[in-house]
Amino acid sequence: MTQSFYHTFLAGLVAAIVGVTWCLAGTMHANDADREAANEGRIGSILMHTVLVEDQDDQPMAAGEAAARELMAAIGDAPLQAVLVSECFEDLPWKQQLLQGIGSVIPKERIFGSSTYGSFTQRGTAGFDSVSLLGIAGDGISVSAALVTEMEVARLTFEDSEPLIKERLHAVGKQLTDKLQRTDQDRLMILLADAHSPKNKYLVEGVQQVVGPDFPITGGSANKNAGQTYVYFQGKAYADSAVALMLSGDFQVSLSGRKAMENDQVIATAKDGAAEALAKMTGQPLGVLAFNCAGRRGRLHRPEDEWTAIRQALGEDLALFGCYCAGEVGPLDPSEQVPGVLVGGSGWHVMFTVLGR
Amino acid sequence: MRVETLTVPPATGPLAMVMVQNAGSASWEGQIVLRPPPSWQLSPDTRTVRLDSGETQRLAFNIARGRNLETNRYPFEITAIGPDGQATHRQQTFVASAPYFRVQVDGRPDEWDDAIPISFRTDQRETTISTYWSRRHFSLLVAVDEQELVPWDASGRSSFDAIQFDAVQFALAAVPPPDQPPDLAAAGRFEFLLVATEDGGAKCFRLVTPEMRPDEAARPRPLDSLECDQVEVAVWRNDGITYYECSVPFRLLDNALLPIAGREFFFSVLVHDPDGTGLRDLAHHAKLWPDRGDPHAWNRWAGGCWQDVSPLGNKIRWGLCTSKY
Numbered sequence: 001m002t003q004s005f006y007h008t009f010l011a012g013l014v015a016a017i018v019g020v021t022w023c024l025a026g027t028m029h030a031n032d033a034d035r036e037a038a039n040e041g042r043i044g045s046i047l048m049h050t051v052l053v054e055d056q057d058d059q060p061m062a063a064g065e066a067a068a069r070e071l072m073a074a075i076g077d078a079p080l081q082a083v084l085v086s087e088c089f090e091d092l093p094w095k096q097q098l099l100q101g102i103g104s105v106i107p108k109e110r111i112f113g114s115s116t117y118g119s120f121t122q123r124g125t126a127g128f129d130s131v132s133l134l135g136i137a138g139d140g141i142s143v144s145a146a147l148v149t150e151m152e153v154a155r156l157t158f159e160d161s162e163p164l165i166k167e168r169l170h171a172v173g174k175q176l177t178d179k180l181q182r183t184d185q186d187r188l189m190i191l192l193a194d195a196h197s198p199k200n201k202y203l204v205e206g207v208q209q210v211v212g213p214d215f216p217i218t219g220g221s222a223n224k225n226a227g228q229t230y231v232y233f234q235g236k237a238y239a240d241s242a243v244a245l246m247l248s249g250d251f252q253v254s255l256s257g258r259k260a261m262e263n264d265q266v267i268a269t270a271k272d273g274a275a276e277a278l279a280k281m282t283g284q285p286l287g288v289l290a291f292n293c294a295g296r297r298g299r300l301h302r303p304e305d306e307w308t309a310i311r312q313a314l315g316e317d318l319a320l321f322g323c324y325c326a327g328e329v330g331p332l333d334p335s336e337q338v339p340g341v342l343v344g345g346s347g348w349h350v351m352f353t354v355l356g357r
Numbered sequence: 358m359r360v361e362t363l364t365v366p367p368a369t370g371p372l373a374m375v376m377v378q379n380a381g382s383a384s385w386e387g388q389i390v391l392r393p394p395p396s397w398q399l400s401p402d403t404r405t406v407r408l409d410s411g412e413t414q415r416l417a418f419n420i421a422r423g424r425n426l427e428t429n430r431y432p433f434e435i436t437a438i439g440p441d442g443q444a445t446h447r448q449q450t451f452v453a454s455a456p457y458f459r460v461q462v463d464g465r466p467d468e469w470d471d472a473i474p475i476s477f478r479t480d481q482r483e484t485t486i487s488t489y490w491s492r493r494h495f496s497l498l499v500a501v502d503e504q505e506l507v508p509w510d511a512s513g514r515s516s517f518d519a520i521q522f523d524a525v526q527f528a529l530a531a532v533p534p535p536d537q538p539p540d541l542a543a544a545g546r547f548e549f550l551l552v553a554t555e556d557g558g559a560k561c562f563r564l565v566t567p568e569m570r571p572d573e574a575a576r577p578r579p580l581d582s583l584e585c586d587q588v589e590v591a592v593w594r595n596d597g598i599t600y601y602e603c604s605v606p607f608r609l610l611d612n613a614l615l616p617i618a619g620r621e622f623f624f625s626v627l628v629h630d631p632d633g634t635g636l637r638d639l640a641h642h643a644k645l646w647p648d649r650g651d652p653h654a655w656n657r658w659a660g661g662c663w664q665d666v667s668p669l670g671n672k673i674r675w676g677l678c679t680s681k682y
Contacts, residue, residue: 023610090492117618128492155682158368159424169407196680199368224679225618226471261372262417263534295365298619298677301534326618326679335400336421347369 044140046251048287048355049074049212050321052121054130063131064101071135074103078137080106082145083243084190085113085232086216086323087131089228092230092237098131099235108235112145112243114192115223115230117294117324122316125307134289134321141249146179147233148172148273149241154194154229166202173206176244185248186211189352190289191219193242194229197293197347203242204329206343206348213341216253218353220291220325221345240337253357255342259333259349263305266296269333269351270306274313277352285356288314292350297324307348358389358435358446361415362453364676367423367431367471373399374674375416378646387439390419394431398422410647415535418598418622425452425681429475448644451475451504454676455488457618460496462589462604469498473681477642480634488625490610490677492616494589499525499551499626501599503633506592509552509560509580510660518555521631521660525551525601526564527654528671530623531613544574546623546671547610548656549585551601553592561588561603564656567613571653580658585609601655617677624675629662636662640669 051070055063071083083106089095095115102111103257118125119132126132136143151172153165176191189211195203200221207217222229230237256277258269278285290310297303307322314320330351331337332344343351361374386407393399400421429451436445453474460468465563472487485500503523510520523558530546533539548565565574590603597639607616614622614679625645628637647669648654654670657663 147483157425157682159426196682224681224682227459231444261419278597294617295369295371295619298617299621302615348371 019329026188032252044136044249045078046249046286047075047078048049048319049135050121050132050287050319052119052124052126052130052132054126055201056129058129060089060098060120060129061101062260063129064098065104066103068105068154068310071133071330075135075170077298079139080110081095081136081141082140082143083111084136084245084321085131085133086112086116086119088116088118088126088128089115089131091227095230095237099232100239100349102133103235111232111235112215112245113232114220115245116220117223117297119324119328120290120307120320120322122314122318122320125304132321132323134173140249141247142183144181144246144248145233145243146176147238147241148175148179149216149238151217151240152188152243153199154240158198165199165231166350169199169202170206173208174210174240175202176242177207180244180246182246183248184313185250186246187216187251187252188355189215189217189219189248190245190247191217191329192222192231193219194222194231194240195242195327195345196221196224197345200327200329200345202345204343207244208341215256215342216353217329218255218289218291218351219329220323221327222325224326249308250292250356251286252281252283254354255331256280257328257331257333257349258353259336259346261348263299263301266299267305267309271309271313273350273352274310278314281354283356285318285354287321287355288317289353289355290320290350291328291330292322292324293328294326295325295348296350358433358438359392359646360433360448360450362450362517362674363431363641364454364674365619365678366425366452366454366681367397367420368425370420370423373418373420373433375418376413376646377406377408377416377437379410383409384409385439385466386401387415387437390434390436390438392434393420394424394433403515429473432581450643453624453643453673454678455490455495456678456680457491458489458490459491460604461493462496462591462601462602464591464593464600466500466600467500471681472498475639475642477639479637482630482634483635484628486639488675489623490616493604495529495610495614496604497527497602499601501525501601501628501630502597503599503630506553506594506634507601507632508555510555513562521629521662522552523599523631524629524661526627526629526655526658526661528565528625529610529613529624530567530622530672532623532674542570544571547613548574549603549605550580550658551590551592551598551603559590559592561585561590564658567611571650575653575657577657577659618679620677622675623672625671625673627668631662636666636668638666638668640673643673645669645673668677
């Protein structure tokens with residue numbers, strides 16, 4: 001647990017909770033034009049909030065409930081569009097208890113996410129027995145969600161079955177995208193799947209066959225540890241599945257990606273990638289999504305060093321929803337980018353997306 | 358020149374690490390070219406390097422495209438091209454990595470189907486080593502093809518000239534940061550010994566802990582004072598193969614090994630087969646270089662196969678990965 005955490009006591013649960021708000025409502029508009037437009041009702045509000053809870057008392061349901069209550073208290077009356085869950089509890093019974101706790105506060109149909117190797121916000125990082133929530137609310141943003149189950153690639157290996165993996169994940173990508181409600185204000189797709197790197201590249205290619213190669217997509221592969229691989233759709237856990245969320249509204253996104261496999265490079269690339277995504281945002285930044293590789297974290301001499309570098313690049317006040325994954329979706333490292341293709345699925349990357357307007 | 362073990366499956370695109378050492382009396386400058394297994398791509402495959410006399414460097418080559426192989430044998434070719442000509446070294450390496458899996462220590466080898474086994478032969482007898490990790494345990498299965506299982510001789514357990522018996526000995530150590538000078542005053546590793554007992558059971562002994570002096574760590578001590586019941590262990594025999602299975606709690610290892618995917622550590626295994634092949638050393642299969650510290654690299658417990666072959670060091674680079682799929 002990091003020093004910046006503070007403690008909340010809830011029904012015997014000792015949990016470390018951090019809450020961060022990204023707000024584009026009321027007095028926190030990006031600029032004068034936005035403020036004026038909002039006052040006139042031409043653009044809606046966008047409210048985002050992150051919470052990180054570390055359960056130290058083996059009570060996943062209480063941890064989920066505590067996180068959800070903290071989130072909803074921050075969101076207030078803004079209409080909740082979706083909640084993204086990054087959780088690192090062990091085994092399905094605990095994961096289900098966690099979802100039950102979250103679902104006791106938040107409508108289940110708004111709950112999406114995946115199992116991860118841990119989470120980070122700008123206030124701290126956490127591994128086992130932790131949950132991070134990103135709440136997306138307001139009438140200036142909408143979220144459409146889709147689920148595809150029974151992908152049947154989890155136990156296929158590249159050396160034996162690459163053509164079959166490619167065929168199935170291309171089909172899943174297309175199915176997912178076809179299920180989404182599309183609008184002319186679609187801005188960002190978040191993709192969460194049981195498709196460990198390097199399989200995730202074929203899932204992304206399948207999505208791109210529908211949305212095109214230059215559409216912004218980010219996301220991560222679910223925790224691949226045996227028995228831990230789940231995505232969450234409308235409050236339920238699904239194995240062998242993929243979830244897509246389409247974020248739509250009057251906002252912008254800027255993306256960057258970096259790859260590294262050794263301590264010093266992991267730290268340096270995280271800082272560079274975060275700084276690049278932030279610099280590319282022409283509007284007022286609202287917050288940052290960071291899908292990071294669990295393997296990168298494993299190569300750090302001190303696991304907190306990468307997080308510190310990210311925070312140095314983004315500043316201490318800009319909200320951050322990050323998680324450690326088994327494969328990442330976003331812009332590939334500059335050394336691996338394909339001309340005309342904005343994003344790909346890969347491993348050993350940290351993928352940043354800044355939302356703003 | 359030597360290719361290190363791969364600490365995650367190559368299909369995930371990790372680094373291949375090459376150790377180069379200048380054994381000459383003058384400095385050397387040139388190129389190191391790494392040729393990977395067929396159909397792989399490295400990016401780049403050439404590194405320019407300058408080595409002073411006696412200097413060792415560890416060079417990273419990015420595997421842009423790799424393939425996992427069921428055999429877990431990966432042929433590499435390293436060529437050094439310098440002003441005086443070129444030299445080539447061919448070597449097979451292997452994936453030394455523990456996937457995540459919570460195993461029960463109950464004598465069921467089928468639970469190990471999702472591991473990444475490493476097999477090597479000693480005098481026509483095969484040894485297969487598999488590892489797993491979970492949140493709370495590091496687990497090991499060693500399958501030893503041998504004529505007979507000789508259990509620990511309880512009657513000689515306190516003697517320093519004990520009768521020899523079959524056993525598996527393994528070492529675990531943290532990988533220190535590259536800028537941290539080695540602590541030559543401490544062993545810096547854990548060592549454990551697994552044996553079958555005459556009543557059909559099994560025991561684990563903790564031979565070495567990191568704070569021990571290197572010479573003290575290498576010296577034999579009476580085994581019965583070293584029993585470690587926190588390590589779950591089972592030994593059984595089936596169809597000519599002796600299986601040693603154990604799970605070591607991470608909390609027993611202090612911070613030498615943290616249960617985090619992608620984490621690297623040092624690991625090696627010795628198999629003692631006194632009535633058959635003698636000592637079987639995983640480090641020989643990993644092509645570790647001999648080192649002047651090797652005499653202190655392993656605890657020379659009484660009853661082990663130390664008479665014919667000296668083992669190499671105990672520092673094979675190993676990793677914790679997520680899955681072999």
